[in-house]
Amino acid sequence: MPRVLIAFKTSPQGVDWPTLEATWTLGGELPVFDAAWANDHLTDPNAERGGSSFEALTMIAALAHRVPGKWVGHTVLSNTFRHPAVVAKAATLLDHVTGGRFILGLGAGWHEDEHAAYGIDLPPIGERIGRLDSAVRTIRGLWSPDAARDEGVTRDDPYYPLRGAVNLPSPLTAGGPPIWLGGQGPRGLRMAAELADGWPTPAIPEPDVPYFTERRDALLAEMERIGRDPTDFHFAAQIATGADATSRRRALEGALAYARAGADHIVLGMPARLGPDGLLIVAHELAEPLREALD
Numbered sequence: 001m002p003r004v005l006i007a008f009k010t011s012p013q014g015v016d017w018p019t020l021e022a023t024w025t026l027g028g029e030l031p032v033f034d035a036a037w038a039n040d041h042l043t044d045p046n047a048e049r050g051g052s053s054f055e056a057l058t059m060i061a062a063l064a065h066r067v068p069g070k071w072v073g074h075t076v077l078s079n080t081f082r083h084p085a086v087v088a089k090a091a092t093l094l095d096h097v098t099g100g101r102f103i104l105g106l107g108a109g110w111h112e113d114e115h116a117a118y119g120i121d122l123p124p125i126g127e128r129i130g131r132l133d134s135a136v137r138t139i140r141g142l143w144s145p146d147a148a149r150d151e152g153v154t155r156d157d158p159y160y161p162l163r164g165a166v167n168l169p170s171p172l173t174a175g176g177p178p179i180w181l182g183g184q185g186p187r188g189l190r191m192a193a194e195l196a197d198g199w200p201t202p203a204i205p206e207p208d209v210p211y212f213t214e215r216r217d218a219l220l221a222e223m224e225r226i227g228r229d230p231t232d233f234h235f236a237a238q239i240a241t242g243a244d245a246t247s248r249r250r251a252l253e254g255a256l257a258y259a260r261a262g263a264d265h266i267v268l269g270m271p272a273r274l275g276p277d278g279l280l281i282v283a284h285e286l287a288e289p290l291r292e293a294l295d
Helices: 019-031 056-066 084-097 110-120 125-142 186-195 210-228 245-260 272-294
Strands: 005-009 036-039 071-074 103-108 154-155 162-165 179-181 198-200 234-240 264-271
Touching: 005 272, 019 036, 019 056, 019 179, 019 186, 019 272, 036 056, 036 264, 056 071, 056 084, 084 103, 084 125, 125 154, 125 162, 125 179, 125 186, 186 210, 210 234, 210 245, 210 264, 234 245, 245 264, 245 272, 264 272
Parallel strands: 005 036, 005 264, 036 071, 071 103, 103 179, 179 198, 198 234, 234 264
Antiparallel strands: 154 162
16 A cells, blocks of 8 residues: 555644744654645635635745645635636746755635625536636646746637737646646546546545545546546545544544545645644654554
8 A cells, every 4th residue: 555645734724823833843844744734715704705715826835944844735726716827837946945845736716705805706506617727728828838938828719818928937847746636526526536636525524435435436437438547646535633532533443443444645634823833743642653664
């Protein structure tokens, strides 16, 4: 079985900057963690309306040097928030900043109140999935060798056309950073099987291994149908660690079950307000016994 990577996730809601920076600094010093993750919201998705949240792309850029040598990424950026050309440029920079250890997680977007508050269009889900498909192809085009040539990339596309677009400097990683897609329905899973390098479960309160297994099997079946080798495709499971010993014990059991079901990347989500002390507890009570059990 491939080595399972263990990550922490302290997303940027309900936390001040010094606490967030100190948490990631500690995470960078703890060898048990292989990666660091964040979500992408303009407000607090757990609040009825509003709430504090740092912007996710800027946050990762500011914190990447706090976790040297580790993978960083988002589960997942909302495609509705940013034009894919801007995402392609930002991800190119993060690819350089991290030495090729940035993962671009993308999703179709979902939070209705958040979009309404800022006047951001949230089309019906069918169109959102179509836009996400176009966005991935546009981003890939901007990471291609053609985007480094004078004539650039031209793509006819109903949502994100390109006309002689260039992307210089090019990504450090040939072909650009890996892309993980967060689709959960049949169409989103088919798109991930074709276009993505990985797929994460949604961030839910309790582990749901049958949910993971069903979608893993659907992804593998689709890859077999289209003739794609799944060897380098990654399956990630997000697990909420909670704020007490009981919830952490359930999270550890769930993490082990996910790994045994085929997850090769375990993301341990922690309330950001718990800060470095909370992350140290997650490391000792979850990440370290998980690593010992898996190795």
